[in-house]
Amino acid sequence: MELKIYKDKVEVAREFSSYFAEFVEGKPQVQVALSGGSTPKVVFDVLAADYGQKMDWSKVHFYWGDERCVPPDDEESNFKMTVDHLFSKIEVPKENIHRILGENDPNSEAMRYANLLEINLDRVEGIPEFDLVILGMGDDGHTASIFPHEIDLWDAEDHCVVATHPETGQKRISINGKVINRAKEVVFLVTGKGKAEKVKAIAQKVEDFEKYPASLVNPDSEKLIWFLDEGAASELS
Helix, strand or coil: CEEEEECCHHHHHHHHHHHHHHHHCCCCCEEEEECCCHHHHHHHHHHHHHHCCCCCHHHEEEEECEEECCCCCCCCCHHHHHHHHCHHHCCCCHHHECCCCCCCCHHHHHHHHHHHHHHHCCEECCEECCCEEEECCCCCCCECCECHHHHHHHHCCCCEEEEECCCCCCEEEEECHHHHHHCCEEEEEECCHHHHHHHHHHHCCCCCHHHCHHHHCCCCCCCEEEEEECCCCCCCC
């Protein structure tokens, strides 16, 4: 687990964008799972501004680690957020965008997306292998859409699961922990002081840290990087 701490959200976005461009360079194709949330908005803006014309986007295939069960033009859609902040600003082939169909029946869509991952990605011991999984973390320690009250979904048999937001009851589709930990590299993008307590608990393995799904991210490759701003890192000693 490597911690990279930067001044603010914008610096996190710049440093991650540089990391991502370097990650893609020299590879014939890259399969990446994207995250939703407020921090990726800034990251996608910077990525498009700084590398929109410099990168060969035709070799990057985009998937999502999770999606809200809403139509693709809904303001809550992770797909729509990515279109607004990244895809609308770069040249990326439509066939490289593999969205979760949030408007469909959740259970059927979770099965369809799991099958898509099996078909499109290399599999190691039956588990689809992303080149890179980008994650965020909520104030409650959730990641992707695996929440503390449904932490058992982490080890679900199916590659994709249907999760329920603990407060709104909204259904979400999420990849499970086995898929996350099978990735060649995993990156967390975590900013804001509201995340500091959970960052400390997970990084320093204190309190009941294992009740937070984000603490279970431990890729087999051992390549795990946390990009933090000073706020999120403020309780680290």
